[in-house]
Amino acid sequence: MRGEQPKNQRPGSRRRITINDLAADLGLAKGTVSRALNGYPDIAETTQARVQKRAKALGYMPLSQAQGIRTGRTRSIGLVFRTDLPNAQRPFLSEFLSGITQRASAENWTLTVATAASEHEFIETHRRLVDERKADGFILPRTDVVDRRIDVLREMGTPFVMFGRTANDTDCAWFDISGEAAMQEAVLRLHGQGHRRIAYVNGEARYNFSRLRAQGYRAAIKQLGLDDCAELSDLTAMSHAEGRAATARLLSLPLPPTAIVFATDRGALGAWEAAMERGLTIGRELSVIAYDGIPEGTYAKPGLTTFDVDSHHAGDRLAALLMRRIRGEAPEDLRELAPAKLTPRGSDGPPVLTPAELADRLKAAA
């Protein structure tokens, strides 16, 4: 057999060794080898050990697609992301992907990515990837409070892990960063600096993280016995413009807050403009703390104090959970919550004015 040129060989790449080669080498039937490698109970332990040892020695790696045609699984994890929605995660996509792929390739899995420009296309793409066996399961980036995708995947019987929680967690595996703990910590920190009137600007209600972060804010306010009036926490901002408007609105209150906690960095960055227009300095007359850790936050003057999300770690955990899910573990056992890490910059600090003084100052300027 030596020296023969197999047909499928690309020039330069030595031929991969197949299960047939291994079986011939061992003097066993290839079915026996297959069962030995997959831990079937009807193979003697000694044989099993011998096969596995020899397989490693020869560098045998089963071809996942060949396995897949019988088993239906190809050791690949799927990721579909929407291109039509603004996504705070985008700057971290690279980190996120590297987290997923590092974990995946450590176990010889691969990552298939696709994009979709609408919800319909999104669902169709999932269906197609499963149908074509290009993905054994999915990572769902960002969750809605009520998430249609979940129903679809459940119905299809496709394993998945969410990045984020959702209203109806039953049968769902997930990894999430505790935004609620972060928001709570933010309020406590501001309170420790001397702030007593602390506002909160939430993310859009459709996203589940908004619900949770608002809970964290509220918990801290209650815990501290601070004023929990609706006008301080009923605004929403996920863009620069919205953040600017929300800040303007809060500063126009009879008794304005001396600190604002934003659910998202992008919203928070609008506060700079609103403050500048009114002659206020961020970090002195008005403190700001947000959440996400986007790079633009470092370019603001002063820098944005925010909670950084470790996207690499998130990808790593999500991949690990998904692979276990696909192998059959129960979703209830596959849930992890990680903390966000505060990165203090210059946008928060002890208030130089009381809310009343701030109101006077703003009135005088107007």
Added chain:
Amino acid sequence: MRGEQPKNQRPGSRRRITINDLAADLGLAKGTVSRALNGYPDIAETTQARVQKRAKALGYMPLSQAQGIRTGRTRSIGLVFRTDLPNAQRPFLSEFLSGITQRASAENWTLTVATAASEHEFIETHRRLVDERKADGFILPRTDVVDRRIDVLREMGTPFVMFGRTANDTDCAWFDISGEAAMQEAVLRLHGQGHRRIAYVNGEARYNFSRLRAQGYRAAIKQLGLDDCAELSDLTAMSHAEGRAATARLLSLPLPPTAIVFATDRGALGAWEAAMERGLTIGRELSVIAYDGIPEGTYAKPGLTTFDVDSHHAGDRLAALLMRRIRGEAPEDLRELAPAKLTPRGSDGPPVLTPAELADRLKAAA
């Protein structure tokens, strides 16, 4: 047969129709059907048409992995990116991926992505993906002047398309954005505004784009008959800090430039700090034009005038070229060059000082 439960069926997903189903439906042998669908010449045209029509009607899609075990190809394109190198492309990764996947899925291909943290791992990963048949070919993001990866892929006989050109283009397919045209246009634009002393800060020499962009700058300088002295164009900056240092250096020349063209946005953004320290206003005493279009450029005051790269389009073209390459087209026929598009913001404009006046002003301030 109706009502039987095939084993591989996941609950909820109707069974996919196979080539056997199709053959039975048509009353043909499955081999015949396969040849008909793949355009073999020994099938009657009428039969071929009949088969293809029926296949479409029944929604038959061949399972790429099943094809792959015989043909060695699985209609998947590979993308491996380095996580250990700073990469200007990162903010656009999302756009880039969506460009690739949209084009790919239009022809029922998929994208497999992986990451590597070193050059060695990078090459090993390519090898593994080919070996495991998870990728039929690769898109290489960003090219070095002398690129080892290319030699490895050539040797492995693996098809690839580069995003960017390289010193030795033989046998290479590529798509690139004309950085040289952009740099040339930048100089012409500044000249049109009245600048006569225009400096250039290049990217790192290892990257091929640096070589090309420098050529573009030089071509314009020559074309305009401007002063082509080395001290105006021998600096390099790809980070904020380096850009700041380069700007400081240029402003300390006996006859400083009134405008600087940067090969990269990230370097250019360092100019703001250098200018501020010397009491200069960007866009007035010192004009800046750069290249990349990163989002931070819009946050600078004034905004950075830069050349935007259409990453979505790049991904689209690269995927298209790679698929054609894998199908066997010659690399010489698979090369495309696209222009970058200028986005004027506030960082450039007519000079308010001559170089000599600028020198005096800087001396006075020091």
Added chain:
DNA sequence: GCCCTTGCCGAAACCGGTTTCGGTATTCAC
């Protein structure tokens, strides 16, 4: 009218795995 092409298709082998089925050899109970 015969022979030789040529066109067209069926049958079967093949790709690299997994899984089912059945048959030996050994062990155990009695």
Added chain:
DNA sequence: GTGAATACCGAAACCGGTTTCGGCAAGGGC
């Protein structure tokens, strides 16, 4: 010592495709 259960493995079918090979029928040349 015999019968039955058990442990272990080989043979073959199977998954969904592609490719090779060979054979039949129609058509063309003489």
